[in-house]
Amino acid sequence: MKLSDYVIDFIVRQGVTHLFEMVGGAIAHLVDSTYERKDIHCVSVHHEQAAAFAAEGYARTSGGLGVAMATSGPGALNLTTGIASCYFDSVPALFITGQVNTYEYKFDRPLRQIGFQETDIVSIVKPITKYAELVAEPSTIRYHLEKAAYLARAGRPGPVLLDIPLNVQRAEIEPEELKGYKPDEETPVPNAPYLEGTVLDDIATLLKQAERPLILVGGGIRAAKAQAELHHFVQHTRIPVVSSLMGLDALSHDNPAFFGLIGSYGNRFSNLALANCDLLLILGSRLDTRQTGTRPGTFARAAKKVHVDTDIHELNEKVQADIALHADVKIFLSRLNKVLSPMEPNDLAGWYRIVQGYRERYPSEPTSTNSKIIDPNTFLRLLSEHCKKDQVICLDVGQHQMWASQSFKVKQGQRLLNSGGLGAMGFALPAAIGSAKARPGQPVIVIAGDGGLQVNIQELETVNYHRLPIKIFVMNNYNLGMVRQFQDVYFQGRQQSSLVGYSCPDFIKVARAYGIRSYHISGMDQAERIIKNALAYKGPVLVHVPLDAHAVVHPKLNVNKPIEDMSPHLERDVLKREMLIDLLEEGFDC
Numbered sequence: 001m002k003l004s005d006y007v008i009d010f011i012v013r014q015g016v017t018h019l020f021e022m023v024g025g026a027i028a029h030l031v032d033s034t035y036e037r038k039d040i041h042c043v044s045v046h047h048e049q050a051a052a053f054a055a056e057g058y059a060r061t062s063g064g065l066g067v068a069m070a071t072s073g074p075g076a077l078n079l080t081t082g083i084a085s086c087y088f089d090s091v092p093a094l095f096i097t098g099q100v101n102t103y104e105y106k107f108d109r110p111l112r113q114i115g116f117q118e119t120d121i122v123s124i125v126k127p128i129t130k131y132a133e134l135v136a137e138p139s140t141i142r143y144h145l146e147k148a149a150y151l152a153r154a155g156r157p158g159p160v161l162l163d164i165p166l167n168v169q170r171a172e173i174e175p176e177e178l179k180g181y182k183p184d185e186e187t188p189v190p191n192a193p194y195l196e197g198t199v200l201d202d203i204a205t206l207l208k209q210a211e212r213p214l215i216l217v218g219g220g221i222r223a224a225k226a227q228a229e230l231h232h233f234v235q236h237t238r239i240p241v242v243s244s245l246m247g248l249d250a251l252s253h254d255n256p257a258f259f260g261l262i263g264s265y266g267n268r269f270s271n272l273a274l275a276n277c278d279l280l281l282i283l284g285s286r287l288d289t290r291q292t293g294t295r296p297g298t299f300a301r302a303a304k305k306v307h308v309d310t311d312i313h314e315l316n317e318k319v320q321a322d323i324a325l326h327a328d329v330k331i332f333l334s335r336l337n338k339v340l341s342p343m344e345p346n347d348l349a350g351w352y353r354i355v356q357g358y359r360e361r362y363p364s365e366p367t368s369t370n371s372k373i374i375d376p377n378t379f380l381r382l383l384s385e386h387c388k389k390d391q392v393i394c395l396d397v398g399q400h401q402m403w404a405s406q407s408f409k410v411k412q413g414q415r416l417l418n419s420g421g422l423g424a425m426g427f428a429l430p431a432a433i434g435s436a437k438a439r440p441g442q443p444v445i446v447i448a449g450d451g452g453l454q455v456n457i458q459e460l461e462t463v464n465y466h467r468l469p470i471k472i473f474v475m476n477n478y479n480l481g482m483v484r485q486f487q488d489v490y491f492q493g494r495q496q497s498s499l500v501g502y503s504c505p506d507f508i509k510v511a512r513a514y515g516i517r518s519y520h521i522s523g524m525d526q527a528e529r530i531i532k533n534a535l536a537y538k539g540p541v542l543v544h545v546p547l548d549a550h551a552v553v554h555p556k557l558n559v560n561k562p563i564e565d566m567s568p569h570l571e572r573d574v575l576k577r578e579m580l581i582d583l584l585e586e587g588f589d590c
Contacts, residue, residue: 003138004029004169007096010145012039014065014094018058018437019043020051022078024071026098026117029169031069043437043466046458048075050430052082053419053456055093057434059086060417061392063225065152066093066434072100073117076163080125081424086159087128088421089246090223092152095129097121099165102136122163131160138171142178150183155328156311157223195327200339203281203306203323208343210279210304212351212580213239216262219246219420220284220309226330227251230283233333237345240355242270244285245405249416253409259355260364263291264557265402268566269358271557274300275564276354276580282307282321284329286314288421298562302581308332358578362555364406372523374547376403376475379527380447383473384408386531392417392435393445396428396452398482400475402553404447426455429472433459436468443469443535450476450504460514463540470540472516474507477547485552499549511542518542 007030011019020043023031034042045051051068059066066086070079076097086093099105100115113119122132131151135144141164148160207213221230230250234241234257241251242262251258260270274280280303285291287307292299296318307321308329315324325332365377380403387393390413395401397419410416417435419427432444453474463470484498511518517537519530521544534541555566562584565575576583 001173001175002029002033003141003171003173004033006141006173006175007145007164007169008033008037008040010142010149011067011094012037014149016040016065016067018434019067019069020045020054020058020434021069022046022048022051022071022075024075024098026072026075026100026166027069027096027169028098029166030096030098030164041437043433043462045430045433045462047456048078049081049426050433050456050459050462052079052093052095053085053424053427053430054434054437055095056082056086056089056091057394057417057431058438059091059093059434060222060431061415061435061438064092065149066091067096068093069096069098071098071117072121073119076119076121077124080128081422083125083159083161084128085419085422085424085427087130089219089419090157091159092157093159094148094152095125095159095161097161097163098169099134099163101167102165103167105165122161125161128159129161130158132163133161134163134165135168136165138168138173139178141168141173142175143181146181147183150181154183195325195332195335199323199325200336203336204339204343206279206304206306206323207237207239207281207340208346210346212277212354213237213279213281213346213348214274214277214303215239215241216244216274216280216282216285217241217247217250218244218283218285220329221247221250224284224310224328224330226284226333229330229333229337232337233340236337236340238348239281240273240348240352242274244291245418246420247285248405248418249410249414252412252414254411259359261405262563264293265290265405265553266557267359267364267406268362268555269355271563271566272358272362272578273355275562277303279303280305282309283333284309286311287318289318292319293557293561293563294559295562298584301562354580369524371525374521374524374527374545376400376547376551377407378524379545380404381407381409382527383445383447383531384410386528386535387411387414387445388443389413391415391443391445392432392439393447394428394432394435396446396448397423397425398449398452398480399477399485399551399553400447400449400452402482403475408447425452428452429456429459429463429470432470433462433466433468436466436470441469443471446470446472448472448474449481450474450478450507451480451502453507454504457510460511460516460542464515467539469538471534472540472542473534473545474542475545475547476504476507477551478504478549481551482553485556489558507542507544516540516542518544520544520546522546
């Protein structure tokens with residue numbers, strides 16, 4: 001059979017129903033191999049970066065493998081942003097690039113290029129993939145496909161890339177004669193769980209002794225598909241839960257144990273809970289600076305810390321743990337649940353009164369608003385109330401992402417997709433396309449800023465062409481607000497390129513040009529009605545939500561401050577009263 005047909009057959013056997021691409025000459029054979037097939041469909045986008053983000057959205061929504069293809073040279077290079085997003089956020093995805101014929105490829109010769117659009121994409125993406133190979137021999141195709149698909153999903157998931165030259169794509173092969181990949185023989189299982197000895201009993205003892213325990217959930221819960229085990233653990237122990245940005249949809253927000261987002265743009269009440277806990281169980285979170293602040297030595301400084309992660313390199317890298325456990329978090333929670341099942345949970349009523357008091361005193365939404373002015377936190381809380389269970393919400397990158405992370409209340413079964421580690425503007429719209437294809441007919445919500453939407457605005461045509469039920473809410477403050485807010489604090493308000501020199505179009509006219517229904521909300525008094533209309537419409541919709549140009553994300557953790565001391569700062573005597581541990585003096589050194 002033709003090798004390109006074999007590749008598509010393999011992808012179908014992985015359970016993939018849609019692959020995302022922008023056609024080019026170097027993948028013409030692969031695209032042709034999908035023609036008239038009923039078991040897989042090409043979704044043709046208008047920029048390869050969008051294809052990569054769509055594959056990520058498909059993978060995260062379906063729980064399976066995402067696939068994107070691009071031609072050689074510029075096509076392959078345009079995939080790299082989406083590849084990096086999958087790598088940093090642990091998303092399993094297979095990227096296939098076309099390459100010039102092997103007889104016009106430079107290999108190790110000291111030439112810049114021989115063939116047209118020839119680019120050594122494998123060398124370029126090796127730092128941001130788990131596996132990347134040029135398939136130079138047709139007889140190796142089964143081996144490379146099986147190895148790539150295995151590594152994408154094994155251990156800490158991530159992206160893989162196969163670069164397939166044109167003459168390899170069109171080669172004739174005998175499938176039954178191809179050599180396969182056997183991971184047990186060649187490669188030990190990556191990041192195998194290490195749960196031997198008394199470590200589970202030791203952790204159970206720490207949980208039993210703690211008076212103010214707290215669970216911090218990260219993106220590893222979803223990556224390991226450990227939501228059910230987490231829910232069981234929380235239901236049994238009744239320990240309060242806070243989350244990182246990537247962990248926001250690990251537990252529904254109506255669970256009485258859920259207490260919000262921690263970190264630089266977290267809820268103030270969440271950070272106060274974390275700062276005052278005496279035991280912190282960290283599940284699948286890499287504890288980056290956006291979580292810990294710039295002085296990680298102050299992070300949960302009075303707590304014993306248990307850190308569980310499938311990537312051994314993340315343990316004791318930024319924050320020192322009392323128990324650093326290299327383990328798959330799903331297996332860890334399953335076994336710990338068995339250890340804890342005969343034990344009575346701690347009486348945490350006093351601790352709950354404290355953290356609930358924090359939440360009541362320091363809400364993220366203002367207590368009163370002007371009906372003619374849209375407060376972003378209040379608007380996004382309102383939007384969340386009208387979204388249905390099991391819907392997917394895709395956030396772009398910017399201030400709106402933080403407002404949503406603070407105030408959007410995730411319901412049971414909902415997914416909240418972020419570009420977390422990479423923080424790529426332009427993520428939300430193409431990710432929503434992938435999500436919509438993973439759940440045909442199910443509405444998908446996009447929350448984007450005016451800047452982020454423009455990065456991949458061309459994909460409005462993809463949305464319209466496929467008539468995807470994507471509801472786009474554009475939070476428009478007419479500037480690149482996250483950078484502008486940073487410039488206001490650290491550059492004395494010099495707003496170069498965030499406001500000065502920046503512009504955005506009339507999104508209502510743009511949406512109509514693409515054949516998409518649009519709405520404009522001029523104040524909070526219109527918000528609920530228009531939200532209902534947009535969500536009820538069966539096709540794609542864009543809702544323009546104008547904001548004050550000076551809108552800011554509050555609270556915010558500034559540089560060199562401990563996690564509990566967010567801006568706008570509480571009076572020192574007020575903060576001291578809220579703390580159950582010693583308050584760090586200003587100018588602290590920790």
